Amino acid sequence: MxxxxxxxxxxxxxxxxxxxxxxxxxxxxxxxxxxxxxxxxxxxxxxxxxxxxxxxxxxxxxxxxxFIASGVGIVVYWKQLKTMLIPLIIITFVSTVLVMAVSGKVTQYVIKRRKKHESDDN
Known part of the structure; x- marks a missing residue:
């Protein structure tokens, strides 16, 4: 329950x-x-x-x-996707790197802020 x-x-x-x-x-x-x-x-x-x-x-x-349905969709529509494969790969790579960089910077900021807050409390 x-x-x-x-x-x-x-x-x-x-x-x-x-x-x-x-x-x-x-x-x-x-x-x-x-x-x-x-x-x-x-x-x-x-x-x-x-x-x-x-x-x-x-x-x-x-x-x-x-993700199984997405994989099947890629296989089914492969002919249509093949024509735009290079732009899709570039966009995927750039957006992945950008998300990783922003996530890393935000995490570093939060860690610094938390350490500063802890040191101010002591």
Whole structure:
């Protein structure tokens, strides 16, 4: 029953993300709204990590299964994708490097700030 409750919380947040997508006229996927909402709920303590931990871990563990449909789509539409393969590879490489660089810089900033905050407390 615990897993049903946890999964229900995750699904409720996902549904609210879907509703927000239709209420807010921005080109943002509903999954992003749901992720941001879940983050806010977790940070504010409205939803505790223990309230969704096991179901969240399960969903992360089965995530590779979710990419099977994408892989099949690539195989099915290979002729159409072949014509734009070079731009796709370049865009994928550049965006991956950019995300890694920004994530690294943000992490370094947070670590420095946390160390500074800890040293100020002492």
């Amino acid at each position: 615990k897993y049903m409750r946890q999964f229900g919380i995750i699904m409720l947040v996902t549904c609210i993300g879907e509703i927000l997508k239709y209420l807010i006229p921005l080109a943002i996927p509903s999954s992003i709204y749901g992720l941001c909402l879940m983050m806010v709920l977790l940070v504010t303590g409205i939803v505790k990590v223990d309230d969704v931990k096991e179901s969240g871990t399960f969903l992360i563990e089965i995530m590779p299964l979710m």
